[in-house]
Amino acid sequence: MISQQYKAMLGGKSVIRELSEYATARAAEIGAQNVFDYSLGNPSVPVPAAFNEAVIRLIGEKSSMELHGYSPSLGLPGVRRTIADSLNRRFSMNYTMNDIFMTSGAAAALAHAFRLVTAPGDEILTFAPFFPEYHPYVDLTGARLKVVPANTEDFQINFDAFEQLLTPSVHAILVNTPSNPSGVAYSRETLTRLAQVLTKKEEEFGHEIWLISDEPYREIVFDGGDAPYVSHFYPRTISCYSFSKSLSLPGERIGYVAVNPACGVSSMLVTMCGQISRGIGHNCPSSLIQYAAAEVCDMTSDLSVYETNMNLLYDALTALGFEIVRPGGTFYMFPKALEEDAVAFCKKALKYDLVLVPSDSFGVPGYIRIAYCTDTEKVVRSLDAFRRFVEAEYPNR
Amino acid sequence: MISQQYKAMLGGKSVIRELSEYATARAAEIGAQNVFDYSLGNPSVPVPAAFNEAVIRLIGEKSSMELHGYSPSLGLPGVRRTIADSLNRRFSMNYTMNDIFMTSGAAAALAHAFRLVTAPGDEILTFAPFFPEYHPYVDLTGARLKVVPANTEDFQINFDAFEQLLTPSVHAILVNTPSNPSGVAYSRETLTRLAQVLTKKEEEFGHEIWLISDEPYREIVFDGGDAPYVSHFYPRTISCYSFSKSLSLPGERIGYVAVNPACGVSSMLVTMCGQISRGIGHNCPSSLIQYAAAEVCDMTSDLSVYETNMNLLYDALTALGFEIVRPGGTFYMFPKALEEDAVAFCKKALKYDLVLVPSDSFGVPGYIRIAYCTDTEKVVRSLDAFRRFVEAEYPNR
Numbered sequence: 001m002i003s004q005q006y007k008a009m010l011g012g013k014s015v016i017r018e019l020s021e022y023a024t025a026r027a028a029e030i031g032a033q034n035v036f037d038y039s040l041g042n043p044s045v046p047v048p049a050a051f052n053e054a055v056i057r058l059i060g061e062k063s064s065m066e067l068h069g070y071s072p073s074l075g076l077p078g079v080r081r082t083i084a085d086s087l088n089r090r091f092s093m094n095y096t097m098n099d100i101f102m103t104s105g106a107a108a109a110l111a112h113a114f115r116l117v118t119a120p121g122d123e124i125l126t127f128a129p130f131f132p133e134y135h136p137y138v139d140l141t142g143a144r145l146k147v148v149p150a151n152t153e154d155f156q157i158n159f160d161a162f163e164q165l166l167t168p169s170v171h172a173i174l175v176n177t178p179s180n181p182s183g184v185a186y187s188r189e190t191l192t193r194l195a196q197v198l199t200k201k202e203e204e205f206g207h208e209i210w211l212i213s214d215e216p217y218r219e220i221v222f223d224g225g226d227a228p229y230v231s232h233f234y235p236r237t238i239s240c241y242s243f244s245k246s247l248s249l250p251g252e253r254i255g256y257v258a259v260n261p262a263c264g265v266s267s268m269l270v271t272m273c274g275q276i277s278r279g280i281g282h283n284c285p286s287s288l289i290q291y292a293a294a295e296v297c298d299m300t301s302d303l304s305v306y307e308t309n310m311n312l313l314y315d316a317l318t319a320l321g322f323e324i325v326r327p328g329g330t331f332y333m334f335p336k337a338l339e340e341d342a343v344a345f346c347k348k349a350l351k352y353d354l355v356l357v358p359s360d361s362f363g364v365p366g367y368i369r370i371a372y373c374t375d376t377e378k379v380v381r382s383l384d385a386f387r388r389f390v391e392a393e394y395p396n397r
Numbered sequence: 398m399i400s401q402q403y404k405a406m407l408g409g410k411s412v413i414r415e416l417s418e419y420a421t422a423r424a425a426e427i428g429a430q431n432v433f434d435y436s437l438g439n440p441s442v443p444v445p446a447a448f449n450e451a452v453i454r455l456i457g458e459k460s461s462m463e464l465h466g467y468s469p470s471l472g473l474p475g476v477r478r479t480i481a482d483s484l485n486r487r488f489s490m491n492y493t494m495n496d497i498f499m500t501s502g503a504a505a506a507l508a509h510a511f512r513l514v515t516a517p518g519d520e521i522l523t524f525a526p527f528f529p530e531y532h533p534y535v536d537l538t539g540a541r542l543k544v545v546p547a548n549t550e551d552f553q554i555n556f557d558a559f560e561q562l563l564t565p566s567v568h569a570i571l572v573n574t575p576s577n578p579s580g581v582a583y584s585r586e587t588l589t590r591l592a593q594v595l596t597k598k599e600e601e602f603g604h605e606i607w608l609i610s611d612e613p614y615r616e617i618v619f620d621g622g623d624a625p626y627v628s629h630f631y632p633r634t635i636s637c638y639s640f641s642k643s644l645s646l647p648g649e650r651i652g653y654v655a656v657n658p659a660c661g662v663s664s665m666l667v668t669m670c671g672q673i674s675r676g677i678g679h680n681c682p683s684s685l686i687q688y689a690a691a692e693v694c695d696m697t698s699d700l701s702v703y704e705t706n707m708n709l710l711y712d713a714l715t716a717l718g719f720e721i722v723r724p725g726g727t728f729y730m731f732p733k734a735l736e737e738d739a740v741a742f743c744k745k746a747l748k749y750d751l752v753l754v755p756s757d758s759f760g761v762p763g764y765i766r767i768a769y770c771t772d773t774e775k776v777v778r779s780l781d782a783f784r785r786f787v788e789a790e791y792p793n794r
Contacts, residue, residue: 065441
């Protein structure tokens with residue numbers, strides 16, 4: 001019979017998707033250049049030329065069977081080695097290829113990580129504001145996602161709330177730094193304290209607590225800023241990476257799981273990922289894309305536009321009276337709305353062709369997410385729309 | 398805590414993998430050309446040149462954001478339309494793009510199909526001999542795979558055994574035609590009778606029974622032979638396809654689910670696939686690979702080598718006294734071993750550097766699988782090894 005579980009999900013509406021559809025319809029009316037669509041987190045800069053060059057060169061160099069043949073279920077050995085070396089060089093880690101499992105992007109990496117260290121019924125804690133897809137990602141494994149209320153002061157961790165929710169049912173913690181939607185990167189102090197709490201609670205509970213680190217924005221860090229490498233702070237860390245944002249190729253579905261060898265069982269966990277794949281229909285990312293991504297894994301797209309956009313928006317919006325925690329990276333910011341009801345606020349913004357996302361689904365009411373992965377020229381033109389919006393709708397602020 | 402379920406799976410040994418590892422080790426000793434490795438089902442002919450040409454042209458023609466950007470979760474609309482059109486033209490169906498869901502190969506297609514129409518505890522029936530990976534594929538969804546004993550006469554369906562196992566707990570039937578490992582394609586008579594049985598039992602049970610058709614070998618059919626399109630015979634058919642074998646690119650992970658619109662809910666099921674993806678970390682195949690595969694979706698690699706090899710082996714082995722149901726397609730054949738214990742038989746074959754797979758894991762004891770996706774020159778040389786093997790080990794036959 002048709003699955004009632006998945007059929008029931010069809011009723012669910014995504015605010016982000018609805019807004020994006022509105023933006024597309026509005027663009028058909030007044031031209032895309034006149035709709036300031038800040039709703040979607042889609043990279044707006046091209047892939048490095050070296051990636052496409054690598055694809056073309058690989059087609060010329062490798063035999064069809066080598067290039068397009070089955071990859072081993074854990075990923076191509078040379079690719080895993082290249083990624084381990086790159087991480088070691090850039091983050092002073094000591095991964096070997098046995099600690100690396102290639103995945104079809106971060107979504108697949110997380111799908112493996114959750115199943116590695118939780119069983120149905122176990123709890124996974126994450127911190128608001130958080131990426132709303134975490135709910136289906138976790139809940140459909142049979143584990144349960146619980147959300148620690150936000151520290152709205154600076155969007156670091158609300159440790160009091162965290163310790164209250166950190167019961168023996170919790171087997172994994174899910175962090176996302178730099179964060180979608182806040183743009184904030186966890187500080188060394190935050191990560192040190194997080195590790196201390198986990199170590200203490202592991203002893204108290206008599207079981208391991210794993211740290212799952214979702215880090216697709218790791219390479220987008222502003223101001224020469226500091227986004228410490230999470231795995232440094234805690235041995236039982238499973239890093240989930242995607243090249244989607246650093247190389248601007250979200251459609252190519254390429255990423256990996258990297259398990260900190262300090263946990264003592266990293267190689268076993270990576271081998272277990274191959275077993276998990278059999279149940280979820282994962283069977284490596286495309287081999288052509290694995291080879292090409294490995295060749296450029298130390299590069300990024302020209303990501304400077306995101307910082308330029310952030311500065312323009314941050315300065316203009318704070319001048320208009322918005323409260324904003326200044327992002328440390330990503331292409332998001334998370335200002336406080338100018339009224340309590342963020343949904344009402346975003347509806348009013350649409351009159352000025354500003355497409356903003358209300359924060360409710362991110363686990364914090366009263367804020368908005370601005371995804372500024374767009375041309376700087378358009379960001380500049382949007383500032384006037386923001387000004388008109390605020391002056392007309394919130395004249396008494 | 399570390400998942401006990403997946404940890405326990407690490408103990409499991411794959412006979413095929415062990416044999417393949419033996420073959421690799423032996424090749425290091427005596428040279429790969431002297432090891433007749435018939436263990437692995439890996440395409441041995443190159444991708445059509447047009448595929449690589451399409452990749453290179455797409456890189457030149459499309460913008461980075463268009464080519465490498467996020468694909469909608471159901472697949473690229475133009476690609477889905479192209480595939481629907483191709484299926485309609487070739488198999489007289491009437492799919493629209495709304496009936497097509499793009500997947501990372503057949504493994505991902507099956508992972509979605511099982512979840513579409515079963516819930517944990519439901520039974521799925523398949524027919525021996527069967528692809529052993531079906532066990533983890535199904536069992537890890539929470540459904541249970543039950544295997545209908547083989548009809549060893551011709552490897553069509555054993556309908557008596559089938560009807561005995563077809564209880565109200567069964568919600569889906571899984572077929573694979575042409576079949577890995579037998580190479581046999583189900584006849585029109587078989588598929589007609591299968592549909593009749595299912596229709597009768599649906600009425601009797603008062604619930605739907607879905608037919609999941611795994612058809613990666615659909616395009617490898619011999620003798621101008623007949624491998625009828627399964628979905629023609631039964632409205633509630635979910636076809637799971639992979640381009641791995643037809644285009645010789647198993648590493649690129651590209652395939653699709655096609656739901657027969659005659660079932661009346663195909664568009665809903667395809668939309669549900671997008672929900673299932675969220676839980677299993679699937680997020681479309683690579684967009685570059687989607688575009689390129691769509692451009693060549695009516696082509697195949699030069700698959701004639703498989704038929705040449707089949708004829709050589711079939712003639713030589715039957716002359717040596719083997720009983721074989723002549724394959725209708727694929728690159729497998731499934732002869733009866735010359736002694737009851739197929740494992741013992743295959744061990745003896747190794748002395749002649751013939752790497753054959755015993756049938757036990759395929760659900761039928763006493764047979765062997767020969768995967769003849771290899772160079773014809775090597776097949777020819779292997780015939781002498783087969784002759785020496787049989788004459789020395791089974792002199793009295």
